[in-house]
Amino acid sequence: MVRSDLAGPEAVGRQALARLAVPTRGRDAVDLTAAVSEWLAAIGAADGLVTLFLRHTSASLTIQENTDPDVLADLFGLLDRFAPADRDYRHAMEGADDMPAHAKAVLTGVSLAVPVVGGRADLGTWQAIYLLEHRTRPHRREVTLHYLGR
Incomplete structure (x- = not known):
């Protein structure tokens, strides 16, 4: 079933941009x-779309289960x-974990x-952004x- 109250010509009225710095502890x-x-x-987001873009090539983004580790x-x-670390990769400029990453x-x-939707990421009950x-x-x-919406 389609909810028509979530879209319309007024749904795209503004944009916002930010950059999030994320320290990591290594593989995690x-x-x-x-x-x-x-x-x-x-x-003050209402209804729209948030896009996340990771500015790196050896890490990634995913939406996954947030309850059972x-x-x-x-x-x-x-x-x-x-992508095992013990393969003989040509690219190993920064170490054995470089190409597998x-x-x-x-x-x-x-x-x-x-x-x-309603100012919140429309994730499912058990979903998180990692x-x-x-x-x-x-x-x-x-x-x-990047937020695009109203």
Whole structure:
């Protein structure tokens, strides 16, 4: 069923941009949901779309389960099987985890688009927005946030 009250010509009336600095501790999932929610509230978002874009090639963004930490642990395990660190990669400029991190970012992506309804990201009950750090050492990652709506 389509809810027509969520769209219309007046739905796209303004934009907002911000850059979120995200420190990582090395290979881990960093929950960005609260930071995105705080930013949407601060700009007075109503209904629209928030796009997140990660400005890096060895980390990624995903929407995943936010309740059972085993989901994220299993996800990292699967990514390790798809792109193991012990392969003989040509690109290893920054260490053995360099090319596997790039491959994992390709598999999971660097951008997300999330509907905003009533000023809140329209995530499901068990969903959260995560930055996945694929490198083993800590980094400072940057996520550009772009809101388009009313």
